[in-house]
Amino acid sequence: MPELPEVETIRRLLGPQLTGKRIAAVRFGAKRVTMHPGPAGVRRQLLGAAISKMGRRGKYLVFRLSNGRDLVLHLGMSGQVRRFGNVPMQPHEHMRLEFSDGETISFVDARRFGRVCVTDVGAVPRAIRGMARMGLEPVEKGYSAAYLGERLSGRRARVKTLLLDQRVACGVGNIYSDEALHRARIRPDRRAGSLKSPEVSRLAAALGDVLTDGIRWCGTTMRDGGYRLVDGGAGSFQDRLRVYGREGERCRRRGCKGVVRRQRLGGRSAHFCPVCQR
DNA sequence: CGCATATCCTGACTGC
DNA sequence: TGCAGTCAGGATATGC
Numbered sequence: 001m002p003e004l005p006e007v008e009t010i011r012r013l014l015g016p017q018l019t020g021k022r023i024a025a026v027r028f029g030a031k032r033v034t035m036h037p038g039p040a041g042v043r044r045q046l047l048g049a050a051i052s053k054m055g056r057r058g059k060y061l062v063f064r065l066s067n068g069r070d071l072v073l074h075l076g077m078s079g080q081v082r083r084f085g086n087v088p089m090q091p092h093e094h095m096r097l098e099f100s101d102g103e104t105i106s107f108v109d110a111r112r113f114g115r116v117c118v119t120d121v122g123a124v125p126r127a128i129r130g131m132a133r134m135g136l137e138p139v140e141k142g143y144s145a146a147y148l149g150e151r152l153s154g155r156r157a158r159v160k161t162l163l164l165d166q167r168v169a170c171g172v173g174n175i176y177s178d179e180a181l182h183r184a185r186i187r188p189d190r191r192a193g194s195l196k197s198p199e200v201s202r203l204a205a206a207l208g209d210v211l212t213d214g215i216r217w218c219g220t221t222m223r224d225g226g227y228r229l230v231d232g233g234a235g236s237f238q239d240r241l242r243v244y245g246r247e248g249e250r251c252r253r254r255g256c257k258g259v260v261r262r263q264r265l266g267g268r269s270a271h272f273c274p275v276c277q278r
Numbered sequence: 279c280g281c282a283t284a285t286c287c288t289g290a291c292t293g294c
Numbered sequence: 295t296g297c298a299g300t301c302a303g304g305a306t307a308t309g310c
Contacts, residue, residue: 001303059304077303078288092288111287113304130305157281164304174303224290224302267283268303 002075004137004171005214005237006227007059010081013230015054018063018105022050025098033094034115036125045069045118046097058134058170069118072125076113078226082106105230135167138180138207139215145201152192152200159195159203160188161266169207175220178244178271180206182253187277188270189263213237220244243271251276 002010026043035042049069055062061081063071073081084090084106086098095107095116107116117125124132135151136143151168152159163169163177172180181188183206186199195203214220219235221227222245227235238245242252243260251258251273258275 003304074304076287076305109287110289111303113287115305128305155280161281166305222302226289226302266281269301 001077001173001175001220001222002079002227003059003173003176003214003220004056004139004211005176005217006219006235007056007061007075007171008215009219009235010230011054011056011061014061014081014105017103017230018051018054018099020050020052021099021101021103023047023097024100027089027096027098029089029092029094031092031094031112033109033112035095036115036117036119036128042071042095042116042118046071057131058137058166059173060128060131064121068121070121070123072117072119072128072131073107074115074128076109076111076115078111079107079109079114080226080228081230082108082228082232083230130166133167134170137170137211138172138204139211143204143208145197145204148204148207149195149197149200152195155192157192158188158265159186159190159192160268160270162192163207164266164268171211172207174268175241175244176207176210176214179210179242181270182243182272182277183210185277187274188265188272213240243273245271247271 023046026046028039049065049067051063052066053064055064061073085104092110093106093108097105117128119125160177163172184202214237217237219227220237221234222238246260247262249260253276256276258273260271261274263270
């Protein structure tokens with residue numbers, strides 16, 4: 001479940017380690033993973049290029065290359081960027097970049113919801129249509145109560161469901177949407193259009209705050225270990241979650257005696273405190 | 279268009 | 295202990 005804070009953590013780790021390095025070899029695993037324009041094309045466009053900058057857009061990791069192209073990586077649910085070194089290809093390892101100085105970096109993804117795409121710099125990857133429609137990130141300047149309000153007003157869908165829409169809250173996924181709604185004291189099953197102006201303001205602020213905190217604590221590594229740092233280490237935001245994954249446990253808001261509940265919403269689980277979230 | 283639902287995938291977990 | 299069944303969810307496709 002790599003969301004914005006997890007991908008940003010990876011970006012920050014990789015930047016100093018990879019910037020300036022030249023790709024000397026590209027290896028692929030045996031299993032198919034969504035890749036544009038296919039393994040041969042990806043290899044051709046990557047070979048010989050240097051990493052000029054590590055970027056990120058929403059949940060997408062963007063390797064800017066010296067040859068005028070971007071390598072765009074989405075980690076899906078279980079994707080990881082890992083360093084294995086010069087060893088045989090590992091289980092679920094789909095792509096390994098070998099740099100001219102011997103450094104390596106690998107894309108690993110057991111569930112294969114992730115995707116790899118090479119495009120011209122700044123172009124919208126054909127294989128990733130949603131990227132063209134992504135909105136502002138809650139941590140960006142310009143993400144305001146007015147901006148969020150525009151996207152929620154008149155909508156009958158549950159607010160939680162809309163927060164998962166990358167046009168509404170780019171970079172937010174299931175964990176951080178639950179945490180933001182808790183901080184804003186709004187129930188996830190509220191109809192988006194029913195939110196009053198102070199609630200929209202609280203939510204816009206909470207979204208930014210929770211993503212910023214997630215980055216500060218290097219992301220959330222749940223028990224399934226789906227998200228890992230490049231060296232295999234864990235983030236630590238899981239210790240600070242207030243509702244996500246805490247069904248049946250006490251609400252973490254000071255003075256609140258509520259017990260966290262879980263509710264199925266749009267095929268996703270929403271965690272919330274029925275006492276302090278209205 | 280908006281909204282709900284199904285789909286992909288496999289490791290971890292649950293219950294018998 | 296082993297095995298079948300269920301769950302997890304990001305993005306997208308499909309149906310109404």
